Amino acid sequence: MIPRRPLLLAALFAAFSGLAPAPGAVPEDGGAPWDDAIRDSFATLPVQDRGRVKPVDSLAGLKLLTYNGKRTLKLAAGGRIDRVSWILECLFYPEEARRWPCFRVQSDAVLTAIDLEAKGKRAWYSYAELAPARDRLFEQAARHAGVEAADLRPTESQLLKLAGDLRDFEELTLTCAGLRQSFSAGGSARVAEVLAEGSPTPLASLLERAAELRMLNEELGGEEGPDHAALQALLGEIDHAIGAGQGGLALLPPAAGAADGERWWTVSDLVLAAFDGHFDLGRHLPLLRSLERMARAPGDRAAFQAELAAFHTGVVDLAAERGEYGRIPLEVRLNRFRPFTNALVLFLLGFVLTALGWLLPGVRALRWGVWGTTGLATLLVAAGITMRCIIRQRPPVVSLYDTILFITGCMVLVSLILERLTRQNLALSLATILGAAGMFLAGRYELKEVASAGDTMASVVAVLDTNYYLAIHVTTIAMGYAGGLLAGAIAHVWILGKLLGWRRADEAFYRSVARMTYGVVCFSLLFSIFGTIMGGIWANDSWGRFWGWDPKENGALLICLWELLIIHARLGGYIRDRGLAVSAVLGGVVVSASWWGVNLLSVGLHSYGFTSGVALTLFVLWGIEAVVVALAGVEALLHPRAAGETAA
């Protein structure tokens, strides 16, 4: 007999792997293919971006996500290109990269506003296609730049975003621009004498002569003549090269203990520092030479790979000395592991198995399949959250994106514990639905957070720079949210089940659902009260007051008040099972208002949590919940005395 479980698992993984095809490294309408060795090495190269040192792999993914809504790029001729190959093209074949359609424009009105012909709604454009309207775009963006986000019309917001993306892309593609340039002595013998390698001279060689060039400049002083003119022309060219690459990638870590602190350097920064004369190029010049050779001859892949290896080693050594490399490989592993996307697939699979289980209630293997997929998905979520904690050296919840992951994880975990206790198959089914919904929302919100903050592990504002309070206050509040939402979800089963006559005769089941709801409300209240008071204590240390009636604080208070109301109304006998279910559904609404709604008000001290663009989703959710509450009213009319209703 063939064991059934391995077969099932094999089927699961076959389906699972089929859902995530690997994008190719060979662009069909781009440059030459990039070897795996080059891509792997480049992916683990550290780079400083938006205050954080991250692998190029993350940076490329985040940039592509910002520009085009995905971490891979779909090419016009068909096929996809992976993020590392894309960024390699941007740095070493910028002309090719400018022809790839990496900008997603949500509304054709944006293009009409800058006198470009639109391909249609939500179409992709290349830099080359947008370039003719570049100046008009920047001009219009400048006009809207000072306007509050809430006062912008959708087209204006999208126009601003497109302008920002375009500028960012320009800076990215100009990272190595200076390194491709050669500099000539302009016919001056004295300048040529300094440029010992002869003319034209590449930038790295020029930097070796920076001190001599500076001395020559001082020597020639105000002297008019061909030497002076040639030197000024050369310095002008260098200035131009510096200017072009100034917003490029900060690929070069300063040596540990360098006087100028934490900021990594772009190629332009290094040139400026060299000509400033207060900097020893000793360890950086070889790096610049390697990068220069890569930029000047990317087509010779064997040589490119050798130079990349040298550059990688040099940069990693410098970063490691500064204590900034240790977690880079882990972040690359996290990117490749894609725990949250995989968890979404597993939760969905779990839900499909649950649905099959409803059709075939006697098949125990299906139940085990749901346990297996949901358990594995929960482990993936936990592993992903843990890896993010290690990478950032922060507790699990720092940003709004983190809250979705953590709250989903908590909801699923509590559901699994409930299922273990009750074995009604209800909490397990809910776990698959809530898990899938949470991971889907996380994926959607990731786009928004990356578009606004540039990262989902962004640097934190000064007030949040305390792991003690982040660990205690934010995580407990999030657990309170999770409890409130889970109680609301369980209550849906009571209301809809009763209305639709599901397990009509099984009053014990409904009593169990009510007990579960009540228990989860208590769980939520415990964490909400602790988290809210702990938040006040944090506020007392940061802002000088325990309670300031700030919208975010009020949101947390609303959850506590509502759950206290539920518990006291239940204890006092004012609500029974139906009332409990309705109040728990409304409790879910209160939690969603506290979690997202107050952030939309854009007032108060919790400005780091402000967000926009989720109002419609929130209103739709509240509309649905209003319908559910109305359905509970209908159910009450149909069954005025729900038999077996329990008191607490």
Added chain:
Amino acid sequence: MNGTNRSPGARVLDVLGSFGLCCVLLLCLFVLTVLGTLYQVDHGLYAAKARFFSSWFLWWQPTERVSLPVFPGGITCMLVLAANMLVGGLYRVRFDSRRAGVVIVHLGIAFLLIAGLVKMLSAVEGHLTLYEGEQADYFQSYHDWEVAVWEVGGAQPGREHVIDDPLLRDLEGGRSRTFVLPGLPFELVLSDFVPNSRVLPKGPRWTAVGPVVDGFALQKLSLEKEAEQNIAGLHVAVRDGGAVQRGILWGLDTGTGPDTWTFRAGDRDWAVRLGHARYPMPFSIRLDDFEKEDHPGISMAKAFRSRVTKLQAGTTYASSAPDGRAEPVLIQMNEPLRDGGLVLFQSSWGPGNAGPRDRLFSVFSVVRNPSDRWPELSLWVITAGLLLAFGRKLFVTVRAQIELRGAAERTAA
């Protein structure tokens, strides 16, 4: 005992400690919190606090002269809730081990509400703004005003006479009051307090508050959303025997303190000013250095911190010879200075457009709150109570569930 035989006092206690009253109060607080939160969007926090949370009632004003209480305010709800908790959760409850958690939770919440009450009644809040190198032994209120009078030009600095905020706010709506301050050879008549105002040359197109003085008058402005941006104004008249001198006091602080109005009375020179209320500190603070650290490559603040020297009262600063009375202290986000009943927090900095070599100033929030640490204590009490109450409940439920399942399995077998 039959309910009909209960004494009126017992019935009152029944109602006061009932679950019904508790639910009503929780619902009222819920509604107030929702309304107060939404109100902040257009009117600011200060106005929302005054209207919804620090009020006895929510007032509806159908006409300019009629105000009707339409809903209990935050103070009313919280006081009655505290009474409800004490009566219902502590007095009426039967004490036994099963209810220990509930009793502890109610004690903790009552203590938390008491902490809030103590803060509301006795706390003083303000700010201390210092440029690098500056020193001060007082802090200033964000919202409250005072009028100070003192003699100028004498050999010794004269005593400052202060008229406090509540007495000034009484003068809104054209009211006036005469102040006879001890030792002063004149009477001070203050009138027409305006919480947000500006002083302008009187023109034909606007109505002045109070009289026109030397061609200038006080114009009333609507209140700012950020209450600390309001600039109060009022009229002052000095009666020295039969002579009356009139002036306008305006609270604008241009960085060197509000302007003073000087006058002569009793053959001596005097000054009077309207400014934010100042509160003395039992020590002086000198800002030695302010440092703002950004995340590398972006303009987001990673940290801002102030290196200060705390000097005991009467000590002058001598950086070269610290004598134990001058103590260096680092104040930064999440790490305030607590001393002498005061807490100084790193709050803000400026100027926002400062260049790399510009002199910076640091803003500290200062609070004198006797119940500063009480919420922390109540947190642990409440948590212990909740764990006890819910933990016990969870234990009982799990045990019942296991027994239920065992019975079902035995039946199936």
